Amino acid sequence: MEETGISLEGWIGKAGAAAHDDAVRTGISKAVRRGGAPELKNAEAAEQVARNYELAMVEFWKSALDAGPEDLEKNRALVRMCRKCFGMMEACPIPGEPAKMITHVLKILAYAYLGEKWEGARRYLKENKRVWDVAPAAEKGWDRRVLAHIYLAILHVTRKETREDLEQSARIMGEMEKGRGTYEKEYLEKTDDGDKLGAARELAALYQLAKAVGLVSTYMRDGSPADVEERLDTHFQKAEFHSSGAGTKELDILLAILNPAFKKMVRNSVWTLARLPGRQGRFARMMMESSRPVFELLYPQRLAMLEKGLLGSAKAVVASLPASSDKTTMAEFRILQALESARGGVAAYVVPSEALASQITARLRRDLGAPPLGVRVEKAGGAPHVDGFEEEMVSGEADLDVLVTTPEKLHLLIRSPGSRLAESLVLAVIDGADCMSGGAGGLGPEMLLSTIKHDCARSDILLMAASVPNGREIAKWLDPQNSRSIGADPDWRPGDRVVGLFRAEGRGRSIETFFRPLATGAWTVSANGEFRVGSADGFALPAGKVKDTRYALASLLATQFDPSRNLLVLGRGPGEAWKMADLICRSLPEPEPDGERLLARKFVASELGAGFPLVKYLDRGVGVCHAGLPDEVREVMERLMEGGRLRVLAATTSIARGMDFPVSGIIMASHSYPSAEMPARDFWNLADRAGRIGQPPMGVVGLATGNPDDGIEAEYVKEAAKELTSALTGMVHRALDEAGGGALDLSRLAEDDAGWSGFAQYIAHMKNRIPDMGRFVEEAEFVLGRTYGYRKLPQKERHALADAVRKYAERLYKNPLASRLSGLTGFSPETLGGTMRAVRSAGIGRGDWNAGSLFAPASERLSALVGVMAESIPEVKKSMDIPASGRISTEGMGGVISDWVSGVRMAEIAEARFGRSGAGHVTERVGAICGIAAAAARGMDAVQRMPGSGLDFEGMTREQRSALNLPAMVYHGVDSDGAVLMRMYGVPRGAARRVGEAYAREARDVRAGASGVLSWLEELPDKSWGPGSGATMSGAEYKEVWRRLAGAVPAAGGRDLEAVRLRARPSPRSLSARSAAAPGRNTALRRAKE
């Protein structure tokens, strides 16, 4: 309040602070304790404070009116004040007497709207069923009946769960109009003469209010009349005139706040977007017509799209939008805008992880894929190489509108030989731009943006992040002349959130747990003192162990929260995640059976063996997620969590970065990654998962601490998110520190560090575009200046970096082949030089690049190839290393790869190739198999491109290269092109071979093209999906798993699946046209096999 000079204390008084604290404490108690809704200690004080907040709001309102709409601070102060009003009134008990209840509830709804929290109004209506218990017919007196009708109509138009709510609102007004003829005259005749005029004026006021409600219902349903706000003003002016004449004070107050509240509702309406031209307008209409319609935009969405120019003409936009703003919807509109204005262009949607890429792809296909939008969405997976299908996607010949991928992959795709992406890219949406500051995201996003700026002249950029205090600066960097920075009120949150520390005390088996909220200064509620969470007498571990061991405490806490809350518990690594899952399961009762969970259980058992621990954890409603699990299993876990089918998901801090689903609570046994402390920005990104829309009103985020008094965690959570800084800047500082005054050696740095490796690739890419060393030296500073980080470096460090870059470039120019390959593979030129020698020595020939022989059991060529990769490519060697559980030979690795590609199940590979089984070993082996496959795929891709491999890779046509899709087979664990294609579209590995064969048999052009493949998969009979030999899942079950992974079945709250049930199949004519245009992959494949 200080910023406006208005003192809230003057209105609230000391009683206010106590009442506010009471309300917050009640909310926190409700959030952390199981069962029951605690009451306010002093409801009367709370009501008084709520009234006082209303009075204070008058002052803020005046201040905002005086200042005008441009004064953001004063307007924000008013909005925050209304939000406080809403929060306080929401905490107050609902009056029993109907007339008082009506006034109370209408005020809550109005303040919610004025506080930009309409979603809170909806939640309030959903949680408090009692407020719907109003029957106009039971009211005595026509005046009360009218008010009851109006009240119910407002409730329906606020809830708007379906179109039926809006219809019902209109029907209620119709009923009221019918009743007027019957009851009004009688009511007025019975009224005393002295009161008759007042009664008539009051009715007149209510009738005008009813008209306003009817108008809003109609507008939200139909988008008309266009002059709705002017009409609302007219009705309210008349209502206020009559009400003041009647002396009905409370009605005066209601009218004063309902008018602006209704206007907010109208301004939030999706109809404004429905008036946009082309597919944007159609998309908006589809949003309102779907089975889970969206009629209103959230505050950040309205602000960004309708008021601040996210859909304007700026070439670069940096949008700082709070969590749970549904940024994806905003991106969808921007994508449609870009595709409309640049026919034939491609938009890229960039996310930090492959898991998110899958999630976003499913969402975009569902929302935008169906007619009449017909947007063609593809995903380029996280594999660090470009396979044949991906090469085709970016060749300019594929049917592609939107490409969803990670920063590193997009960078690779832009640089890939034959890629036309640089010319066709018209928009790059970078979601989660927070990763630009490094951390686990490395240097990828920053270098990608630099590359897009330089190489993709047509491309606009939309950068979205939760908090970008320096958004304007970054926007200027992206485009000095035509850029925009958009920021929503950082205090906006759909729900409250409390952050604090958990601890335990007790002896023996008797344990009590407590929660202490912390004042973080970052959009969280807080209260003094501690809150008791619960007590336990039969937990698997004694009190001493629980008190001293964070993961044990986190596990106990997870069993104590209310079962209605879904929780994410985070450990430092996979080991802790497993331990927590095990402890939690021992204390949880078996939940009600759930079809989705059963299906997931079967899938996990099928892939990883019936004895895999996750199978029995799922029976208890507990999931596990970490990097050592196969991608599809992780995705299934996330879909279950998103759909509310899991009570607890035990995961690691690292993997949680890539998750984006709402939870009601997060319990952290660690705030570190395995190798470093989690930066504050990452912590707050994670914390933002709690308390989102659709979740209970207060999200809980807590650190399970062994010693709450040491203050370390308390200081940690107080660290606010800093500016979006450059990862490169930090890397240069650290490298120069380590060099102790010496020069930087880019080659050596790139070998040891993924971030420097990414930077080296960027330099190699730049070098490849400048054929002359002399010119490169001249332009080195210019090249570097395109990066955000270089500009932020002090002069001395800039020179050091520029010097290192020049020296590195000299080596590249001396070895042009290695530098070219470096840009494509991500391996350093020095590494590649050694690899080329090893490849020549190995005597690998053209005939070895044959899937049938290469992946045959005990294939010597495969072993030789693995040997070359493991010995000569340090990055591959590191990934193939299996710590702790013993090393296996290159023959053994070859066997793993051969089994993997041939479709052998993971559990069987683990047992056959790694020896001893048992739950703990199986989980380690599974992680090792995934690591070996990914590393081998990357290494194989590099080796194929080298001289001495027997292939003239660069001299081949794209189709010929595509026929050698062997790295993709290794990556996806299948042995045919058709199966690779199926894996790209989310078909589980266990079914991909059969389904791929079916696809190839139907003489389909085995190439990427969502409109054909997805609809074909949807219509493929169950029996074609399986089961295969030894499989435990039926064909129908595999298909159902696929539908969930592909997003055909929304996990929760998603819009329905018209987009995936595409009716448009490629016509025979279009198939033959494509076949005529290119010889066809099948032809090339047959030739390769011959």
Added chain:
Amino acid sequence: MLSGRAAGEFWEDGAGSIIFQPGAVEPWRIGETLAECFLEDRQNAEFPYPASRNQKTGGEPGAGADLVGYSAGGTTSLFGEVKTSSELRYPPPAATGGKGTRWQLARLASSGCVRKRLIRWIAFNVLESGGDGLERCKAAFDSYAAKKKVTAAGVLIRDVPPDRRDIESVFSHTRGHTREGTKLDVLALYLPIPVSDLPRRTGLT
């Protein structure tokens, strides 16, 4: 706003016929205005918002007061009830009957709920007027919040010879319900003309 009835409006008949009917202003309305004028002239009260007649005397919505403004100096809220009577008795039944002046004034003098609602009403009128009078409103609120200072005024308008019994009964009854901090004023104004003649004599026929 009152001029002309828009076709198709709710109130072409029924309530509308009452609102829009031509006719004399009732004497009680003139009595309320007289009470306001008297308090403004003789006690420096202020009534910045239109005087209005309660449509209802109890329950929600609508309960309020006849007089809503500020007492002398503008730092204390003033809420009052006015009764205009041509009865002959002292005090008149309108003052002492079921929900008469005594009862209404006692409510104003004691009900925190009613007083807070009236203060909020003033605040929202301040808002409607674009913020004019906010400081005064805030001062009055502060005075109420800190010390519960409010003036409750009961005014009788009569056309009979003056008699202390008119105010003694109301005052003594109300005093027993008055909260600390509340200043209680009970006045009786005696007109030289019949109450029924007020419309004609004021030209409001």
